[in-house]
Amino acid sequence: MVQQLVRLESNQEIAQGMFLMRFDSRRIATSAQPGQFLNIRATQRWSPLLLRRPFSISRVVGSSIELLYNIVGKGTKALSAQIPGEEIDVLGPLGIPFRYDGLFETAVLVAGGLGIAPFPFLTDFLEKKKATIITFVGSRSLFKIDMLHLRNVQYATDDGSNGFRGNVVESLAEYLQEHTLTAPKIFGCGPTKMLSSLSRLAQAKELSCELSLEGDMACGIGICQGCPVERSNGTKKYALVCTDGPTFDCREIKLPSP
Amino acid sequence: MVQQLVRLESNQEIAQGMFLMRFDSRRIATSAQPGQFLNIRATQRWSPLLLRRPFSISRVVGSSIELLYNIVGKGTKALSAQIPGEEIDVLGPLGIPFRYDGLFETAVLVAGGLGIAPFPFLTDFLEKKKATIITFVGSRSLFKIDMLHLRNVQYATDDGSNGFRGNVVESLAEYLQEHTLTAPKIFGCGPTKMLSSLSRLAQAKELSCELSLEGDMACGIGICQGCPVERSNGTKKYALVCTDGPTFDCREIKLPSP
Amino acid sequence: MKTSFSIGNVEFKNRVLVASGTFGYGDEVKDLVDVNKLGGIVTKSLSWKPRDGNPPRRIVETPSGMLNSIGLANVGVHAFIREKLPYLRTLKTKIVVNIAASSVQEYCDVLTLLDTQEGVDAYEINVSCPNVKEGGLNFGTDCRMTREITAQLRPLTRKPLIIKLTPNVTHISEFARAVEDAGADAVSVINTLVGMAVDVRTRKPKLSTVTGGLSGPAIKPIALAKVYEVAQAVKIPVFGIGGIQSAEDAIEFLLVGATAVQVGTMNFVDATASARIVEEIREFAEKENLDDVGKLVGALDANIKHSVLQSWL
Amino acid sequence: MKTSFSIGNVEFKNRVLVASGTFGYGDEVKDLVDVNKLGGIVTKSLSWKPRDGNPPRRIVETPSGMLNSIGLANVGVHAFIREKLPYLRTLKTKIVVNIAASSVQEYCDVLTLLDTQEGVDAYEINVSCPNVKEGGLNFGTDCRMTREITAQLRPLTRKPLIIKLTPNVTHISEFARAVEDAGADAVSVINTLVGMAVDVRTRKPKLSTVTGGLSGPAIKPIALAKVYEVAQAVKIPVFGIGGIQSAEDAIEFLLVGATAVQVGTMNFVDATASARIVEEIREFAEKENLDDVGKLVGALDANIKHSVLQSWL
Ligand SMILES: Cc1cc2nc3c(=O)[nH]c(=O)nc-3n(C[C@H](O)[C@H](O)[C@H](O)COP(=O)(O)OP(=O)(O)OC[C@H]3O[C@@H](n4cnc5c(N)ncnc54)[C@H](O)[C@@H]3O)c2cc1C
Ligand SMILES: Cc1cc2nc3c(=O)[nH]c(=O)nc-3n(C[C@H](O)[C@H](O)[C@H](O)COP(=O)(O)OP(=O)(O)OC[C@H]3O[C@@H](n4cnc5c(N)ncnc54)[C@H](O)[C@@H]3O)c2cc1C
C-alpha cells in the first residue's frame, strides 16, 4: 500500500458520462491485483470535499494505471475536471483481489453499468491463466465499450437497444438455460440490487460466485469501521467492504434483498 | 449592479505572485467608475470557500474588465488557478467611486504594494479630465509594473533596490518637501497601516486626500454589516467599507494608528 | 401546486423566507432579485435604540462556514419605522420583524411600538441576546427566561409570535416546549453556534469579540438534527434554518418537520439563491406528483426504533 | 526544542495524538506512517463485550465534514488484550486506551481489567454513550452521571484518567469542573456533535440511526470555542480535538489553552497528516524562537473585556 501524488496522463470521456483516467505509478502497477481498488483525491479540485473516493483498478498497462468512472456526484465531477498534467492523490492498492483458485475453466464476468470497471484488469489476468471468458454487460441503453479490454461481450439493455432486452442477470439466466458452461465461476460487479439478484441466481444454480461490492467509505483501510456488510454466518455480524472485501464469495454475505 | 458569470479571457502572472485577469462584461464596463470594486467567486475552483472576495476594478478597456491581484490566501490561489475559458461569478460594480470634484489640478496617486490595483482605471479617467498625475508606488523590493497603465511613477522600496529607500509615504513626504504641487489631491490605496500614515501626512499638510480601504467582507452590498470602519465624527460610530466606501475622505474615518 | 402556508391568519405565499441579518431590510438587493418571489423577509434584529455593533473584525470565513460578530448593529426601531418600513410595505411578501433586546422590558417596548404600525406581518424574537440584568448571560440558554419573554410578549400582539431558538443548549426541545406552552405561534431553529478562530501569527482571536456565531453549510447537519428534535416535540410550526444552499437542502428541512425554511448566509454569496430555491422546490414537488409542497413537511421515512442508537456514535 | 509534556508521571513525546476511532489500533497504517513519531495513540473505544456496531449506512460526507454512526463497533476488551495490545506494546509512543460502556459498572470492569495489563499508559473515558439503566439517555449530557463515572473510576487506577466530554451541552465548562473535582487528570474536548442528513429522493435519513456524530474541519470553530471555555474553567490539562487538518489548526488549539491535541477525521483523508503536524509545530515554534512548544499553550492574546459582547452575535 502506498500513498502518492501522481500526475495524470489522460482523463477522457470515452462514452456518455464515462471517463477513463490514466496515470503512471510503477509501485502500484507492480503490486496491484484484479479486484483491488484505489482511494483517490483530486488535489487541485477537491477541497470542498473531505474524503477520498474509492475506484477499482480498471487496468494495468506497463507501469500505467487506468481507472474507469462515471460522474455521479461532486467527487467524480471534480475528478472529471482534472486535466492531464495535474496531480491526484492516490492510496492503494487496497482490498482483497478476486480469488483465483485454478478450479474453474470458464470465467463468467457480469457487470451492471460501471461494474465493468475492474473487468479489463481481470480479463488480462484470466487470459494469462488461459481461462475461457464470457462477459455480460448490462446498461440502461445503448452503450459502446469497444475500447475497453473485454472478451466475448453479451449485452443487455433495459430498452433492448443493444442485445438482450432486460437486466443483465436475466440475460445471464437465459444464457445459462441455453448453454452449458464447463466449470464456470461467476465474477459480479455492479449496483447492490443487481449483485443481490446475481447472488440468488448463483446460489440457486449452485455456481461458484464472487462479488465486488460498493459501500460508503471514509478511510478505505479498515480504521473507520464505516463500510460494513452483513455476514451470512459466523460470530461477527459484519465484514468490512474495504479490508475483508471488496470481493466476497456470494455465500459469505447477506445483501439487502432488492 | 449585476451578478453574472463571465468567461476569462486571460489570467496571467505578470510579476512575482501578481496576476492580471481579464474578462468581458459590457454591463460592468459601461457602468463602472474608478474606485469601485467587484465581488468575485471562481466557480470552477472555489467550492471549499464560501464567500466572494472583493477586488478593485483595475482597468476598463472597451468592454473588457481587468483585475490585478496578489496571491495571499486560498481564494486568490483558487482564482489564480482558473484558466482562460473557465467561468467566474462576478457581482458589481460595487461601492462609492473616487470623487472627482474638479477642484484639483494635480492628482497624487499613492499605492502600497497591490494598492496600485485601482489606479490604472483612475489614471485613464484623470487623463481625460486633463489632470496632472504623479504616482507613488511602494513595495518591499524591486517591482516591475511597466505593463500597467500608470503615469509618472516614483518608486519606493524598503530595500532601496528601486527608487527611494523607505516606505511610500516617506517618499511622498520627501517629494512634497522638495516640490510644490498646484492644487493637489491625494488618492491612496494600500495596507491599512500605510493608509493610516498617509492620512496623517495629508491632514498635517492640509491636503485633500481620499483613501480606498480594505476590510473583511461577507456580502459587499451592505446587508451583512461585516465591514465597519470607525467614523471620525457624527452620531453613527461606524461606516461600512462596502457601501459607504471603499473610498473615504481621510478626515471622515479613524484608522487604527500604525 | 399549492406552495403557501399560514400561521394564524397570516398566509405566506411559499415556504422559503430569508433569515434575519442576512438580507438587510430588503432594499439593498432589489436590483438583483425580485424580492416579491420570496415567502417572506425576516428583518435584521431591531432594538429600541440604534446599535453601532462590535468593533472590527466582524467576519471570518471558516471551512464551509463563517463566523460573525456583528453585535446586532441595527438602525433601531424608530429609524426602522421611519426609513425602512415604508419600502417594505410596498412589497408583496410577508414582513417578519425580528426583535433583539437586553431586557424583557425592551422586548415589550419594541414589539408594542411595532404593533401600532402597518406593514408588519409577524414577529420573530431573537433570544440570543445578553440579559443585562443578569450580567450579560444569554437569555436564550436559560429556559425559564426564554419562556418568560414569550409569556410577556404574547398578550401584546395578535400577530404571529415566532421565537428564534439558539442551538447552544443541551436539549433544544425543552426550550421549544416552553415557548409553545407560553403561547408562541412558531419557533425558528437555529440561530448561529458559538465558535471562534485564532490568528496564530498575532496570537489574537480573529474576531474582536473573541467568539462569534458560526453559520453556513458547515452547520447544516447540526441544524437538521435540531429541527428534527424540535419538530418531534411541539405542535406549532417550525422554521428550519442553517446552512441552506439549495432546494435539496431546504427539502431536507421540510422532510424532518420544518413547516418552512429561512435561507441565511447563502444570501451573501448569491442574493438570487433564495428566489431560485422557491422555484426549485416547486419543481421538485411537481416531479414527485404532489399537489401541495406542504406534503413534504414531516414526511421523513424514519425507523424510530433506531433512535436509541444515536448515542452510540 | 522541548516538545514533550507530562500528565502525572506519563511523559508524551510531543503534543499531537491521534483521536479515538480514527486510527484503528495502530497496526492498519504502519505501512504508511511511522507511528512512533506520534505523541500518542488513542485507541478505538473498547467495551466489555465486542460490539458489532450499527447497520449500514454509517458514513455520510457533509460540507467540510462527515457524519458517522459507527455504533462503537469494537473487538471488546478481551480480544483487544489478546490481539491488539501486543503490537501496541512494541511501539515507542504512548497508548491511551479509550473506554465506552453502557453502565457505570461496565466502565469499571473494563478499566480494572486493563489496569492489570502492561502497555496501557493512560485511559480516556468516552461518556458519549447510552446509559442503559436510564433508557439510553446519554451519560455525557448529564453532569451528575459524568461526575459519577469519574468518581467511580478514579480509585481503580493510578494511571492518568482522561474524561472525553461531549460538546452537545449548554455549558461544557460545568462538566469539565465536575470531572476535575471528581479526580480526573485531564479532559478531552470535543467528541462529535449530533447531526443528521436526509436523502430527499427516498425521504429516508442517510444514516441508519437517523442521527450521527459530526466531525471534521466544519466543526473546528465550535471545538476551539469549547476548548477555550474549558481551559478557562479548569486547571487540569485539556486535549483539544475537532477538525484539525494542519499544524496551524493544532496551534490554534494550543493557543486557546489545549495542552495537546488529537487529530481525528483527517487521518482518514491522509494517515500521514498527524506525523507531519508534529514536525510542522516544531518548525513553527522554532521560527517563533521558542525553546518549548509548551510556551504556545494558553498564549492567546485576548482582550477579555470583550467577552460579554459574545452574546450579541
Ligand atoms: C471498492 C469500490 C470500488 C469502486 N469502483 C468504482 C469504479 O471503478 N468506477 C466508478 O465509477 N465508481 C466506483 N465506485 C463507486 C465510487 O466510489 C462512487 O461513485 C464515488 O465515490 C461517488 O463519489 P461522488 O463524490 O461523485 O458522489 P457523492 O456525491 O458522494 O454521491 C452521489 C451519489 O452516489 C451515491 N454514492 C456515493 N458513494 C457511493 C458508493 N461508494 N457506492 C454507491 N453509491 C454511492 C450517493 O449515495 C449519492 O446518491 C467504487 C466504490 C467502491 C466502494
Ligand atoms: C474593496 C476592496 C478592494 C480590493 N481590491 C483588491 C485588488 O484589486 N487586488 C487584490 O489583490 N486585493 C484586493 N483586495 C483584497 C482582497 O480582497 C484580498 O486579498 C482577498 O480577499 C484575499 O482572499 P484569500 O482567500 O486569498 O485570502 P484569505 O485566505 O481570506 O486570507 C489570507 C490573508 O489575507 C488577509 N485578508 C483576507 N481578506 C483581506 C482583506 N479584504 N483585506 C486585507 N487582508 C485580508 C487575511 O486576514 C489573511 O491573513 C481588496 C479588498 C477590498 C475590501
Ligand SMILES: Cc1cc2nc3c(=O)[nH]c(=O)nc-3n(C[C@H](O)[C@H](O)[C@H](O)COP(=O)(O)O)c2cc1C
Ligand atoms: C452576518 C449574520 C448576521 C446575523 N444577524 C442576525 C440577527 O440580527 N438576528 C438573528 O436572529 N439572527 C441573525 N443571524 C442568524 C441567521 O439569521 C441564521 O439563523 C443563521 O445564520 C443560520 O443560518 P445560515 O447557516 O443559513 O446562515 C445572523 C447571521 C449572520 C451570518
Ligand SMILES: Cc1cc2nc3c(=O)[nH]c(=O)nc-3n(C[C@H](O)[C@H](O)[C@H](O)COP(=O)(O)O)c2cc1C
Ligand atoms: C468514524 C469515527 C469514529 C469515532 N469513534 C470514536 C470512538 O470510538 N470513541 C470516541 O471517544 N470518539 C470517537 N470518535 C470521535 C473522535 O475521536 C473525535 O473526537 C471527533 O471526530 C472530532 O475530531 P475530528 O473533527 O478531528 O474528527 C470517532 C470519530 C469518527 C469520525
Ligand code: FES
Ligand atoms: S472504509 Fe474505513 S473501515 Fe472500511
Ligand code: FES
Ligand atoms: S460586506 Fe456586508 S455590509 Fe459590507
